[in-house]
Amino acid sequence: xxxxxxxxxxxxxxxxxxxxxxxxxxxxxKTIGRKTIIEGLTxxxxxxxxxxxxxxxxxxxxxxxxxxxxLMKMTAGDIAxxxxxIAGDFERAIAQVGAIxxxxxxxxxxxxxxxxRQYARMxxxxxxxxxxxxxxxxxxxxxxxxxxxxxxxxxxxxLGVAQAILHRPKLLxxxxxxxxxxxxxxxxxxxxxxxxxxxxxxxxxxxxxLLSEMELMCDSVAIIQAGKLIDxxxxxxxxxxxxxxxxxxxVSQIEQAIALLGGGEIRxxxxxxxxxxxxxxxxxxRLVQAGIAVYGIRPQKRSLEDQxxxxxxxxxIV
Amino acid sequence: xSNFFRLVHNENIKIHARPRTWIMLxxxxxxxxxxxxxxxxxxxxxxxxxxxxxxxxxxxxPTVFSIAVAADSVxxxxxxxxxxxxxxxxxxxxxILLSKYVSILLFILTLYALLxxxxxxxxxxxxxxxxxxxxxxxxxxxxLADYFWWALLYRLVDTLIxxxxxxxxxxxxxxNSLSVALTIVLIFMxxxxxxxxxxxxxxxxxxxxxxxxxxxxxxxxxxxxxxVTTLGFSIAVLAVYYAVFLGLTFWVFRKRDVA
Numbered sequence: 046x047x048x049x050x051x052x053x054x055x056x057x058x059x060x061x062x063x064x065x066x067x068x069x070x071x072x073x074x075k076t077i078g079r080k081t082i083i084e085g086l087t088x089x090x091x092x093x094x095x096x097x098x099x100x101x102x103x104x105x106x107x108x109x110x111x112x113x114x115x116l117m118k119m120t121a122g123d124i125a126x127x128x129x130x131i132a133g134d135f136e137r138a139i140a141q142v143g144a145i146x147x148x149x150x151x152x153x154x155x156x157x158x159x160x161x162r163q164y165a166r167m168x169x170x171x172x173x174x175x176x177x178x179x180x181x182x183x184x185x186x187x188x189x190x191x192x193x194x195x196x197x198x199x200x201x202x203x204l205g206v207a208q209a210i211l212h213r214p215k216l217l218x219x220x221x222x223x224x225x226x227x228x229x230x231x232x233x234x235x236x237x238x239x240x241x242x243x244x245x246x247x248x249x250x251x252x253x254x255l256l257s258e259m260e261l262m263c264d265s266v267a268i269i270q271a272g273k274l275i276d277x278x279x280x281x282x283x284x285x286x287x288x289x290x291x292x293x294x295x296v297s298q299i300e301q302a303i304a305l306l307g308g309g310e311i312r313x314x315x316x317x318x319x320x321x322x323x324x325x326x327x328x329x330x331r332l333v334q335a336g337i338a339v340y341g342i343r344p345q346k347r348s349l350e351d352q353x354x355x356x357x358x359x360x361x362i363v
Numbered sequence: 364x365s366n367f368f369r370l371v372h373n374e375n376i377k378i379h380a381r382p383r384t385w386i387m388l389x390x391x392x393x394x395x396x397x398x399x400x401x402x403x404x405x406x407x408x409x410x411x412x413x414x415x416x417x418x419x420x421x422x423x424x425p426t427v428f429s430i431a432v433a434a435d436s437v438x439x440x441x442x443x444x445x446x447x448x449x450x451x452x453x454x455x456x457x458x459i460l461l462s463k464y465v466s467i468l469l470f471i472l473t474l475y476a477l478l479x480x481x482x483x484x485x486x487x488x489x490x491x492x493x494x495x496x497x498x499x500x501x502x503x504x505x506x507l508a509d510y511f512w513w514a515l516l517y518r519l520v521d522t523l524i525x526x527x528x529x530x531x532x533x534x535x536x537x538x539n540s541l542s543v544a545l546t547i548v549l550i551f552m553x554x555x556x557x558x559x560x561x562x563x564x565x566x567x568x569x570x571x572x573x574x575x576x577x578x579x580x581x582x583x584x585x586x587x588x589x590x591v592t593t594l595g596f597s598i599a600v601l602a603v604y605y606a607v608f609l610g611l612t613f614w615v616f617r618k619r620d621v622a
Binding site: 077114115116117137139140142144147149152154155163208 | 376
């Protein structure tokens with residue numbers, strides 16, 4: 046069992062390297078009345094990632110997600126999901142998608158299980174065993190036969206994720222999934238999103254205005270403001286050796302160190318150098334060889350929040 | 364793609380999982396059982412078909428209940444927000460809405476069958492099954508049984524039109540209460556409108572939906588209540604209204620941005 050699923054995961058990983066983006070936004074425009082909500086959004090979402098869609102409130106995140114799921118029509122442009130156009134070939138495109146748009150609204154007069162059965166009946170590829178598997182995966186087995194009206198918000202959220210992953214979608218879209226969740230719930234959500242990408246190779250597209258959360262959850266983020274894409278960047282990439290980072294060296298003789306390295310500055314009694322991963326090791330070696338004691342080395346990772354504030358001018362963050 | 368009837372099955376579950384549906388069925392059951400008993404006490408020597416024709420007075424109940432269910436089937440999904448999870452499945456909006464419409468048609472038939480079968484059974488037990496001396500035949504050409512079956516069929520046509528109207532309002536306005544209220548108001552306004560735009564005086568009046576609803580009018584007279592229309596004419600006018608209602612309903616539902 047284990048080895049088969051591992052093989053599948055590996056196969057998925059290999060496939061994802063060569064395969065095309067899971068989502069391809071091609072110059073999306075959405076105008077409502079005279080107001081332009083989305084202004085020429087072009088973006089590729091690579092497979093197998095947790096991809097964040099970050100922006101202040103009112104920047105067009107939910108509108109974009111509604112267009113991705115066919116709830117809203119695009120004014121211009123097209124979105125392709127696994128190569129199928131959402132405008133031209135809706136049924137085939139949406140078949141690859143599981144989503145929660147805003148709050149996970151369910152039929153409160155039905156049980157959680159009956160709700161899942163509703164969505165299972167709308168597909169030909171969801172067995173009863175699969176429903177049970179998803180219920181277990183989301184930790185809902187205790188209450189699944191109770192009416193949804195008796196569920197807490199956290200449980201509704203989990204049921205929402207359950208209906209979204211029932212058919213093993215290639216793309217999972219979550220719109221502000223952490224809204225109203227307590228820290229425990231947010232942590233759980235993060236964990237099972239990780240688990241999903243790892244185990245089933247699902248690509249997760251998640252929107253949020255909460256920067257700190259996106260940092261913990263995502264592999265990459267696209268930043269959107271006022272309907273325009275500002276930036277796309279990788280996060281948490283340990284193997285990212287090229288990026289220059291400010292690194293703080295706590296050394297015994299700062300002046301000598303600066304003279305030796307021919308650069309760097311003094312900040313709060315410590316030496317600050319801009320360098321990459323390899324550079325840190327090299328500087329350390331040179332300092333030690335020159336007889337300068339190194340007490341500590343600390344690369345300053347700027348948080349996404351700093352970067353985000355920098356890019357958006359800080360004015361519109363909620 | 365999986366079977367369309369699984370969508371209809373989903374809609375049926377949504378209708379029958381609600382307590383209010385069972386209250387409606389309970390009311391119909393009570394009416395169907397108790398009314399023939401009441402007739403037995405108040406009128407002497409009538410036959411079962413007289414009882415059934417009197418039962419027709421209560422056939423507004425399935426109409427009103429079906430209107431409520433039809434409006435909620437569409438508008439309720441919007442007000443609860445469940446429409447979003449419904450529309451992001453590999454089904455076209457047309458098929459999703461059609462499955463709702465089919466489930467409502469089944470609901471109408473269920474209500475009609477329940478009321479008809481139970482009251483027919485009660486009447487058969489309580490009354491003389493052959494026609495009786497006190498039956499009032501009036502100007503009727505055929506038997507009372509024939510009259511009942513035709514009147515029932517025409518009622519079904521009325522119910523279908525009103526329910527389709529409520530379904531349309533729900534798709535247009537996405538509000539349950541507004542859709543039900545509008546439909547009920549139109550039912551009551553019908554006679555007032557035809558009074559003002561009297562079809563026997565004004566040509567235009569003949570093409571109003573209200574002048575042509577209640578096909579039962581042709582059981583009494585071949586030229587209807589106003590002496591200017593025929594059964595065929597009314598059926599044609601109703602068919603046009605029906606097609607326009609349904610066309611508008613599906614067109615709006617398909618085009619609409621779901622927020």
